[in-house]
Amino acid sequence: MKGAQYLLLPGPTPIPQRVARAMDRPMINHRGPVFKEILEEVIDGVKKIYRTKEHLLIYPASGTGGLEAAVVNFISPGDKVLAISIGVFGDRFAEIAAQFGAQVEKMDFAWGTGADPEQVKARIEQDKNGEIKAVLITHNETSTGAFNDIKSIREALGDHPALFMVDAVSGLAAIELRMDEWGLDVVISGSQKAFMIPPGLSFMAFNERALKIQQKNQNNKYYWDVSLGLQYLAKGQTAVTPPISLYYGLQEALRMMLEEGLDNILTRHAKYREMVRVSLNAMGLQLFTEDGCASSAVTSVLAPAGIGSNGIRKYMLEEFNIILAGGQQSLDNVIFRLGHLGYVRELDLISVLAALEITLLKFGHSLELGVGVKKAQEILQNAKAD
Ligand SMILES: Cc1ncc(COP(=O)(O)O)c(C=O)c1O
Incomplete structure (x- = not known):
């Protein structure tokens, strides 16, 4: 299914x-x-x-x-x-x-x-x-x-x-x-x-x-x-x-x-950015942008050395029905992009990060299952506690 x-x-x-x-x-x-x-x-x-x-x-x-x-x-x-x-x-x-x-x-x-x-x-x-x-x-x-x-x-x-x-x-x-x-x-x-x-x-x-x-x-x-x-x-x-x-x-x-209120919308997007960035870092992936100018709308990630980002996207689509964006022009097959703007729900992000861990393992990237998901969960938990 x-x-x-x-x-x-x-x-x-x-x-x-x-x-x-x-x-x-x-x-x-x-x-x-x-x-x-x-x-x-x-x-x-x-x-x-x-x-x-x-x-x-x-x-x-x-x-x-x-x-x-x-x-x-x-x-x-x-x-x-x-x-x-x-x-x-x-x-x-x-x-x-x-x-x-x-x-x-x-x-x-x-x-x-x-x-x-x-x-x-x-x-x-x-x-x-x-x-x-x-x-x-x-x-x-x-x-x-x-x-x-x-x-x-x-x-x-x-x-x-x-x-x-x-x-x-x-x-x-x-x-x-x-x-x-x-x-x-x-x-x-x-x-x-x-x-x-x-x-x-x-x-x-x-x-x-x-x-x-x-x-x-x-x-x-x-x-x-x-x-x-x-x-x-x-x-x-x-x-x-x-x-x-x-x-x-x-x-x-x-x-x-x-x-919802514009300020709350902006805070929610900033939380998505944190969840995604901290989680991807924990998976051992390299982010394409520095923290200071990192977007709350989309996160770009470099595929691990030797693994094309388009292969990762293809697997995510075929196995999990997850649609990620590729890199454009010189970044094609180099980065993939996770959009997290608009009507994206926090638990969708957790699911996508979980699927990404499985995908990365499949492509031979070494990581411990759950390492990135846990970080995203922690950010979510802290946000709920505020
Ligand atoms: C920053 C920015 N400008 C312009 C455009 C072009 O918009 P459209 O593809 O709707 O013509 C896009 C589309 O993604 C965009 O992200």
């Missing part, structure tokens, strides 16, 4: 029953009063998760669509852009900007680390004439399991006028982010991560400063045009036909998130 699957990807993530049931409802008129109420509730709810009172639009799109929306609205062809990258998704944001004609200067940091605010500060201080129009950065680099210290990097920009644009697709609601308090101008996220609903919605928040810049933007656009989106939002509608079922799901997921 195969039994239920354990989906431990850094997106898409498991969906709670409440959300699945909420989505199983008939279609309604997206230009009618019921949808208007749903739209207003979800815009308000997503803003709470962003900790913003600024503008927010929801696009029927994946996270990449949200990144493209940000680029086409807030960066004009020829603009100089500083793109900070610590992995695949930092590279992607830079590439989208380049595709739309920006002059992109990459600032790369080693994969597995976070960007150094001091180096960013030094580069920004050189830009005496304010030639850099935007700084692009990833909140949580899903490909490596490292996160950027967004608050410190924003502080490093000081009063430089560049727009600070953050890809928080996989980080939002798993790792702290305070859009207004930290002075973030544009923040993008996606539905299939900590929001606990299927892929298909992208959220983009932007402040008044960004909106002013958008109004002078030179790109041709229609689908992504913020002005169009805002015009419809003022009437309680979306510019194009929305994926209504996803809105039902989002409404229910936000109710769950607000019932």
Whole structure:
């Protein structure tokens, strides 16, 4: 018997029953009063998760669509852009900007680390004439399991006028982010991560400063045009036909998130990170990121020497119906990634860690059964005692 699957990807993530049931409802008129109420509730709810009172639009799109929306609205062809990258998704944001004609200067940091605010500060201080129009950065680099210290990097920009644009697709609601308090101008996220609903919605928040810049933007656009989106939002509608079922799901997921409380959600994700990291260490595995920049959304692990990470994933899938993510690009077959964001339950993690121990033994890695599971249990026990 195969039994239920354990989906431990850094997106898409498991969906709670409440959300699945909420989505199983008939279609309604997206230009009618019921949808208007749903739209207003979800815009308000997503803003709470962003900790913003600024503008927010929801696009029927994946996270990449949200990144493209940000680029086409807030960066004009020829603009100089500083793109900070610590992995695949930092590279992607830079590439989208380049595709739309920006002059992109990459600032790369080693994969597995976070960007150094001091180096960013030094580069920004050189830009005496304010030639850099935007700084692009990833909140949580899903490909490596490292996160950027967004608050410190924003502080490093000081009063430089560049727009600070953050890809928080996989980080939002798993790792702290305070859009207004930290002075973030544009923040993008996606539905299939900590929001606990299927892929298909992208959220983009932007402040008044960004909106002013958008109004002078030179790109041709229609689908992504913020002005169009805002015009419809003022009437309680979306510019194009929305994926209504996803809105039902989002409404229910936000109710769950607000019932739990954002601070509690972040604490829960931090606990998952600890459980996983301490347990993997105890199994004698090497983690790909240092503790200081280790993500609460996803953990990357190096496969033991001589054992490909894809073999481990294949065995876990075939024997236990556990779905783990592989490494991307140069990390393919080198690392595997355990996603622990959204609707992941603590006992699921314990089960997955137990199965991983059996798998590692099968591949000849030496360990004592239970050594990692015990560590995770201890963290859980301590958390319950608090
Ligand atoms: C940080 C980050 N940015 C962007 C994306 C792209 O999102 P999508 O695959 O939904 O287009 C992802 C997807 O995993 C991501 O993790």
